Every structure is written in structure tokens, then in C-alpha cells.
Amino acid sequence: MSNYALEGQDADALDDDGIRSLLTDEEFEELVLRVRKELLPRLGDVRREWELNRSLGDPPEEHMQQLMELFDSLKDRFSEDETALQLIEKQIAQTNDWVEENTPAEPERSPRKLGTVESQDKPRSSRSIFDDIDAFA
Secondary structure (H helix, E strand, O other): OHHHHHHOOOOHHHHOHHHHOOOOHHHHHHHHHHHHHHHHHHHHHHHHHHHHOOOOOOOHHHHHHHHHHHHHHHHHHOOOOHHHHHHHHHHHHHHHHHHHHHOOOOOOOOOOOOOOOOOOOOOOOOOOOOHHHHHHO
16 A cells, blocks of 8 residues: 555555554654655656556546545645645646646537427327327227
């Protein structure tokens, strides 16, 4: 679980109370220190890996959702470290730019013109809807 955080795949170990409870205080502090030293300096590389690993059918925003959640967790964890926050915010901005660049534009549609519909005064058939009911009586 801590390897996922260090690899930039998942930050649940940093902010999920259930997972956090599996670690001793010393193990958790070690994880936070390792994330600061090993993950933060290579956040740009992690973002680029996410970009390259997108399957063609995945919408860009959905593909990057887990990475954005990682960034949010990192922002919460390092909220008092201005340098870390600037680094994380930069990666968030670049991720948003990538999503925008890779999201297909909506095709432009010409406005629809509705035709006039004439109402019929008489039904098309001379049968009544009650003719079938009368047949069963």
C-alpha cells in the first residue's frame, strides 16, 4: 500500500483512516517522509506516465481522476509546505491542460428547424376504439 503512494498510483495510505490504522505512527511518519523525498520531486514524471498510459477508449478526464485525487491528498498532507504546494499546483494545472487538449471538441450542430404539423379534425379510421370492446361483450 505504501508503494502505491510512492509510485504515484494511489494515496490512500496518506489519508484513509482504515489504511492509516494499519501503520504504526513511526511507519506512517516514515511513509510521509519518503513521499516528500521520493514522490514530490518526480511528480512531473508521474503525471507523464499517467498521460502515456491512457487507453484510447478512456475519456481523458476519467483517466486522470485518480491522479487528481492523488494530488488532492498530497495537497492536504503537505498543506503547510509552500514549496510542495506550488509543485503540486503546477502538476494539477498541467494535468488540466492535458485533459483539455485531449478531450475531443463537441461537434457543432446547426440549429434544428421544426416544421409545422397540421392537426387532423377527423380520425383516419371510421372505427371507434370501443368497437373491439363491444366485440368481447
